[in-house]
Amino acid sequence: MTKKTILSISIIVNIILATVFAVSLPGAMGELVYEYVEQDTIRPDTIRKYLEWENYGTVAALSRPIRGGAEVADTDADYYKLGEYAELLFLKEVYKRAGNADSAEACEDRISEIRREMPEYGALLDKIDLSVANAVKE
Amino acid sequence: MKCINCGADVRLTDKVCPYCGRVIKENAGYRADMEYYKRDSAKTKKKVREILSENIPIVISAIILVVLLIADGVLLYVEENAFYFRESAAQRESVKKYETYSAAIQDYLDAGDYAGFSAFEEYHNIAEWEPPYDDLNLLCDMAKEYSSLVSAVEEVTMFGPDAKWYRPESDIRSCRSAIWYFNFQFEHNLSKIDEDPYKDYIYDMKAKADTIMEVYLGLDEAGRDEYFASSSNKQEAYLEEVLLHD
Numbered sequence: 001m002t003k004k005t006i007l008s009i010s011i012i013v014n015i016i017l018a019t020v021f022a023v024s025l026p027g028a029m030g031e032l033v034y035e036y037v038e039q040d041t042i043r044p045d046t047i048r049k050y051l052e053w054e055n056y057g058t059v060a061a062l063s064r065p066i067r068g069g070a071e072v073a074d075t076d077a078d079y080y081k082l083g084e085y086a087e088l089l090f091l092k093e094v095y096k097r098a099g100n101a102d103s104a105e106a107c108e109d110r111i112s113e114i115r116r117e118m119p120e121y122g123a124l125l126d127k128i129d130l131s132v133a134n135a136v137k138e
Numbered sequence: 139m140k141c142i143n144c145g146a147d148v149r150l151t152d153k154v155c156p157y158c159g160r161v162i163k164e165n166a167g168y169r170a171d172m173e174y175y176k177r178d179s180a181k182t183k184k185k186v187r188e189i190l191s192e193n194i195p196i197v198i199s200a201i202i203l204v205v206l207l208i209a210d211g212v213l214l215y216v217e218e219n220a221f222y223f224r225e226s227a228a229q230r231e232s233v234k235k236y237e238t239y240s241a242a243i244q245d246y247l248d249a250g251d252y253a254g255f256s257a258f259e260e261y262h263n264i265a266e267w268e269p270p271y272d273d274l275n276l277l278c279d280m281a282k283e284y285s286s287l288v289s290a291v292e293e294v295t296m297f298g299p300d301a302k303w304y305r306p307e308s309d310i311r312s313c314r315s316a317i318w319y320f321n322f323q324f325e326h327n328l329s330k331i332d333e334d335p336y337k338d339y340i341y342d343m344k345a346k347a348d349t350i351m352e353v354y355l356g357l358d359e360a361g362r363d364e365y366f367a368s369s370s371n372k373q374e375a376y377l378e379e380v381l382l383h384d
Binding site for chain 2: 003006007010011013014017018020021024025027028031032053054055056057058060061064065067068069070086087090091093094095097098100102103106127128130131132134135136137
């Protein structure tokens with residue numbers, strides 16, 4: 001093998017390695033960006049799907065991260081808020097029965113706030129109200 | 139060597155004696171050899187320079203290749219382990235913000251919102267097994283199970299009027315497991331719970347879990363005793379009866 005051949009091969013390998021490096025670098029740096037919440041783990045598409053199926057309990061469970069301080073994209077915020085509404089309704093009933101009047105009241109305040117913030121979802125919020133009312137076993 | 143005319147010390151390369159001026163012929167052979175070696179050395183140096191100049195691009199390319207290999211390896215390692223780096227960074231952040239976070243945690247606990255607390259703990263990567271959060275360890279474990287129970291019960295009970303429930307059997311099985319696991323953890327850790335600084339919250343969590351079962355699954359105290367005393371098949375059958383046929 002001549003020196004020219006060796007040089008040519010090493011240059012080609014270098015170009016391939018440099019390309020791999022250049023392509024991988026933004027991805028690796030992106031992976032390292034520190035955020036409290038990775039929104040993809042909260043699965044906004046899944047939340048939308050369960051909203052369409054009227055599985056409000058699943059929507060409530062999937063939206064829970066925002067009650068823990070998770071930040072979500074503005075475009076998806078409404079879906080999570082609907083889930084928050086459903087979960088607070090569910091928990092309000094528990095707090096009421098368990099004798100935690102303050103917690104039940106705090107849930108009620110937030111529930112009313114969400115209703116005020118989302119007048120366009122009034123019909124959907126009514127359905128969520130109904131789903132919790134039907135879920136309660138007297 | 140010595141000059142044979144004046145006896146002074148002269149160098150092997152001297153053509154004439156620097157003291158008496160006599161032409162020195164005795165070292166002519168040595169001087170000729172020296173000239174030959176000098177010329178040969180120049181040729182060798184020239185050849186070495188030529189070889190070097192031919193090989194320098196290969197050497198540089200090889201060095202670049204090694205550097206790029208290392209860089210690609212580092213990138214691959216970073217991509218593979220990014221999750222752990224991020225988690226570790228978040229945990230360090232949680233230690234830095236201990237005062238803020240512990241105040242927020244206390245708010246969740248005071249409100250009895252253990253599911254919210256679990257979400258907070260998870261999404262702020264609280265390192266509950268390390269100081270200064272290590273006293274939260276058992277509370278966090280129990281809150282995770284409580285959170286799973288809340289989710290599981292929500293998933294099998296809250297449906298709109300035109301709901302599609304695609305996997306009722308599977309969801310009911312998961313719900314039974316979540317309830318069983320929370321109660322198992324509570325019973326299993328009872329002695330630890332009694333020594334835990336957050337034991338009151340854990341007992342309250344258990345009371346809330348019982349209330350959830352009562353409110354949404356129709357299991358009052360007597361019903362729960364009977365439910366937990368029965369086999370897993372009977373527990374599942376009960377949940378199916380309550381959730382699918384009521």
